[in-house]
Amino acid sequence: MKNQKRKNVVVILGMSCLLVLGMPSHVNAEADKEYDNESISVQYVNLGRTDAKISISGRNASCYGKVSSRSGRSCSLTVTLQKKSSTGWTNVKSWSKSATASCEIKANYTLSKKGSYRVKAVGKCEGESRTQYSTTKSY
Secondary structure, three states: OHHHHHHHHHHHHHHHHHHHHHHHHHHHHHHHHHHHHHOOOOOOOOEEEEEEEEEEEOOEEEEEEEEEEOOOOEEEEEEEEEEEEOOEEEEEEEEEEEEEOEEEEEEEEEOOOOOEEEEEEEEEEOOEEEEEEOOOEEO
């Protein structure tokens, strides 16, 4: 009888430990899953895709930017060539354009200083705005 009680107590304690140790990770995983779904990304109603690209050949930087409107309404685009400095990124040259439905800028710039460069494209449509950066290229 004593042995049976001990076995029952051990089994109950063992199962209690499994439940207590197993529950928090399951609860936390569910909470994390819900949180991740809420913070995935911003949804745009009017603003479509925004692109930024750069290529460098010799001293010539070819800068490209594009924005599209999901709603077919007017949009604007500003493409900025940036040079990396010790404190961050410095604007070198900017081009802007507005159009209906989509807007594209292709521009060339002659580089005067060696360094790392990128293109920043800021697309806007009906109060929505998105900034896109190209990869970094060196001259």
